Amino acid sequence: MSALVAGVTRRGYLLAALAAVLLLFAPQLGAGPFLVRQIMVAAVFGLVVIGLNLAWGYAGVLALGHVAVFACAAYATGIGAKAGLDGTVTLLVTLLAGFLIGLATSIPGLRLGGWSLAMVSFFLILLIPDLVRILGDVTGGTAGLSGIPQLTLFGTQVADATLYVVVVLAVVVWVALLRNITTSRHGAALLVLKQSPVLAGSLGMSAFRLKVTAVTVGALPAATAGWLFAYLDGFIAPESFGFGLAVTLLAISIVGGSQSFYGAVVAAFLVQVTMLRSSAFDQFALAVNGLVLVLFGILFADGIAGGVARLTAALLRRLPPAPHTGAAVGEVGEVPELPGLPLTVAGVGKTFGGNIALRGVDVRAEPGRVTALIGANGSGKTTLLNCVSGLYVPEQGRITLGATDLTPLGAARIARAGVARTFQTPSIPRRLTVREVVETARFARPYLPMWAAALRLPALRRRGREDRAEADLWLHHVGLSDVADERAESLPLGRRRLLEVARAAAARPSLLLLDEPASGLHEDEVHDLERVLGLLRAAGTTVVLVEHNFPMVLRVADRIHVLELGGLLASGTPHEVSTSERVAESYLGTSTPILAEDPA
C-alpha cells in the first residue's frame, strides 16, 4: 500500500490523468448543467492562466498581455464564426493571431522588463474596451457581439455535450504540452535564467530568446481559451475582458502557484465556484479579489501547488526511499577531443566612472596550453575575464577567438562561440541536481527548439542521453560522481567550484575561463582540479586560469601573465615569473621573490 502511495506521490501526472478522466465524464457522473457550465468557464480561465504561468512563473516575465490575446482570439473567433468559418479555421486563425500578438508584444515589452512590462501589459488590457469601440462596425461596440453560431468542426455542428469534451481536452492537451516543456532542458534553462541571468548568458542561453519564446508559447493556450470562450455563450462583450478579468486571472495564478499548471487549473475551479459564483456585478467581488491577492501574496507565495509540494515532500520523507534507479554514474566514456582556439586580447581598456580597471591589456592564450593570470585583488583579472566572456563591453581594444571577433558580441553569443567560464563566487542554481547543473551547459550547444521538448520528440531523448553521458564523464573526473543525484545547493564551497569546472567542461569549450577555481578547495580537491586541467589541456582546449594558489599555478601553467593596476606588469614562464622581484613587489608588497628557488 505504502509503495502504491509512494509511487503515485512521486508521479503526480498519474493523479492529474485520473482527475482529467473524472472531469471528462463529469456530466455522466451526475454533474448538472450549472456545474458543467462552471467547469467550462473555469477551464477557459485556467487555460489563460497556464499560459500566464509559463511566462511569469517560469520565465519571470509578468506579461498580462495574455488577457489581451484572450480577448482578441474571442473576437476573431466570433467574427469568423459569424462569417460562416469552420471551427478548425477559426482555431488556426486564433492560434496564429495569438502567436503574432505574443511575439509582437514581447519583443518591445522585454526591452522594458520588470515593472514596466507589467504596467504596459496592464495598459493593453485597459485598451481593449476602447479598441472594441473604435472598431465598433465589426465588433458590435459596447453592445457586444451577439449571435455567434455554435461550434462546427469539419462542417459538423458540435452539440453542447461535445463542446464540453472539447473544452476539457483542450486543457488536458495544453497542460501536457507545457509540462513537457518545463520538465525538459527548457525548464532547467528557465530556472537558471530566473535565478541568474548572468549565469544563463555564460551558458549560451539567450535571455531574450527564452523569454520571447515563453511569452509567445504562453499566448497559445490563451488564444485557445478565447476561441472556446466565443462559442461558450454565443455572445461576447468588451466588459468581459477588462481590468476585473485581469485581476481575477492574476488571483487564480497566485492562488494556484505561478509555477504550476495543475495549480492554475485547480485554482481556476476554486475561484470560479466560490468567488464568482454570484453575479459578476456583485459589489463584494472586487474587494474579495484584492484581499485574495494580498493574503496569498504574503502568506502563500507559491500557492496551492507549493503547499501540495511541501505536503508530498513531508509524505515522502516518511515513506521508504525510492529504489536507486540510475543514481550511480554509469560507464564513463573517453574525454573527447576539444579543439581549442587561440585567444587574442589586444589593447583592451575598461573604466567604471572615474575608476580605471583595465588600461590597454595585451594577452594571448594558445590552444592546448594553460595560460594563468595572476595579480593582487583589484588588478583587473576578473574584469578581463568579464570582458572576454561578454559581461562587460571593453571601451578600447579587440578580443578575438580564432577568427571570431568577440568584442561586439553579448555574453550568450560569446558562449555559443565556444567560450565557457566559472565564477569567483560559484553560481549554482537552486532546485537542480548536481548532474542537471552540468547538463545545463549543453542547453545551447546546439539549441533544441522548444516545440521538440513540448512534443517529446525522439531528438529530445537522444540529446538527453548525450547530455547525461557528458555530465557523468566530467562529474567523474572532478570527483563528484557520488553526489550526482543530490541537490546542487547542498554542496560545500569547494565542491561547488569543482561542479562549476565540470559544467564549463561539459560545454566542450574552445576556450575555458576559470576564475579562482582552487580557492576554498582542500588539498585533495586541488589535486583533482589539477588533474582535470591536465585532461582539458591534453584534449586541446585553450585554458585561461585566474588563480591565487601560486604553487598550483606554477605546476599547471604554461605561461603566466601578471596584472597590476589594470595593466600588464610581466609575462613569462612560471620560472621567470616566480623569480621576478617586480612581481613579488606588486603581488605581495614584498621585495623577496615569491619562490627563492625553482619550483620542484
Next chain:
Amino acid sequence: MSTATPTGLVLDRLVSGYRDLSVLHGLSLTVRPGSVHLVLGRNGAGKSTTVLTAAGLIPATRGTVHVDGRDVTRLRAHRRVGAGLGLVQENKRVLHQRTVEENLLIGGFTVRRDHELRRRRIEEQYVRFPILGEFRERRAGDLSGGQQQMLAIAQALMGGPSQLMLDEPSAGLAPIVVEAVFAEIRRLADAGLGVLLVEQTLDRALAIADEVSVVEDGRVVRSGDAATIDRDAVRGVYLGTAAPKGAATP
C-alpha cells in the same frame, strides 16, 4: 580568552554564512583600541564574511560580537554604527550618484541632530583628504579609484567609530596611493582608533600592523605580533605553499 579585554572589538567563535553555504566556522579575534589588527587569508577563506558578520550585514548563527564591552550580536547593522563600529566595504563602495559632500552627510547620519558636530567632522575629512575638499560638489562615481577609497574611509569616519574595519582598502590602488592610505590608517590607530584591516599585500600592510591573524577555512589558523610573526609561514598560508592544517593559534 578574549573576554578579558573590556574595550575594542571582540569577535568570539563566530559562525555564519550565506543561505545554504557556511563560511565562518568559529572565528575569534580581538582588536585592541589604538592598534591595527591585520587579517590575512586567501580569497574565499572568509575575510570579507568576517567583517560583514561583525557589521551585522550577515547574521551570525553562533558566537558573539562585542564593541567596547557591549554585546552587539543581536543589534541590527545600523545600530552597530551607533555603538561605534564602522566598516569600509571592499571595492570602494561609495554612493556613485551622490556628490562627495552628500556622501559625507550620509556618513554623518547618526549625528544628524548635531549640525555643528557633523559640520566639524566633514571639515575634518577635508583636512584629512584635501582632494575631497576640492571635489566636494563632484559626483562620487566620477572620482578616481584612489579618491573613491579616501571618500569611503572618510564616510565611515563621519559616524565617529571607535572601531573601524577596512576590507582590502589597497585593492586596485596605485602604490603611492596605498602608501598614503596606509599612513592615514596608522595615524588613525595612533589617535586611539581600533582598526581591523583585511589585506592581501603582505609586507606593506605588516609595516603598519600591530597584530596579525591568518584566516583559513573560516577560522584563525595563526596569529601573533606583527613584528615577530614568522613572515614566511604567513606567506606560505596565503600563497598556498604551506598547508595551513594543524597550524595552531599561539
Next chain:
Amino acid sequence: MVDRGADPKAGSMTSLYSGLAIGAVYALVAMGYNVVFLASGVFNFAQAQYVTLGGFVGAVAAGAHGAPMWVVVPAGAVLGGLAGALQERLTIRPIRGGDGGGHNELITTIGVAVLIEGLVLVFFGPDPLSVPFPGGAQPITLLGGTVLPVEIALVVVAVLVAAALALFLRRTSWGLAALACAEDRDAARLRGIDVRTVAVGAFALAGALGFAVGPLVASKTLAVFSLGTAVALKSFVALALGGFGSQAGALFGGFAIGLVEAATVRWLGTEFGLLAVFVLLLGVLLVRPNGMFGNAAGRPA
C-alpha cells in the same frame, strides 16, 4: 474614464487647460510612486487609490458635512500617513528579500489597490460624489479659453509638491538617507541608516501626499471608486516618460500625457485618448528606455 475635463466640444485652449490640470493629477500620483520607489525599490500600485480615498474623505467631510478644507486636508494627510505605514508594515515588510524577486511586492500592491477600490465600491457605491472647491467654480477666461480655479490650483500644487520633494530629498538627512537606500541599501545600513524606517516613512509620506491632494483632485474629477485605476496607469506612464526617481521627470511626464490625451480627445474622439497615451509610452520607451530625465541605473541624475 473619469476625465471630466475631456469634453470634445470645448474650445482648444480650454481643452489644453483641462489637459494640464489632469496632467497635474498624474504628476502628483507619479511623485508618490517616486518617493516609495526611491526609498524601498517597490512600485506601489496602490498610490493612486490613496488619492481616491482622499477624494472620498473630501466628499464626505467637506461635501456632505461642510468641513473646511484647512481641516480636511491635514486630517486626510494624517490618515494617509497611517494607511501608507500600515501597508508597508503588513504587506511589504513580511515579504522583503523573499524568492519572488519583487513579484510578490507587485502582487500585494496591486492587491491593496484592488482591495481599496472594492471597499470604496462597497461603502460608497458606484456613483460619483462631488467635492466643493473653496476657490469657487467660476470659470476664468484666459488666452481665448476658459479655465477653472481648481485647474489652476492643481497645476500650482503639482509644481510646488515637485519642488518641495526635490528639496526634501537633497537637503535633509532623511531625504539623503532615502537616496542612499535607492542606490545601495547595504551601504546605507553601514552608515547607520535604518532602512526599515526609511521604507515605512516613504510609504507614510506618499500615503499622506495621496490623501492630502485627494480632495483637490476629486474637485476636478469627482470622487468615484474607479478613479485610482484610471489614474494609476497614466501616472505610471508619466513616470516612465520622465524617468523613475526624478520629480522633474514626473512633472514633465504628467503634463505631457495630460496634454496629449486632451488633444487626442478634442480632435479624434474620446475612445482614442487612452490609445494615444499608450502609443506615446511605447514610442518613448523604445527610444529612451530610461525616460527623459532618467539615467541608465533607473535612478535620478
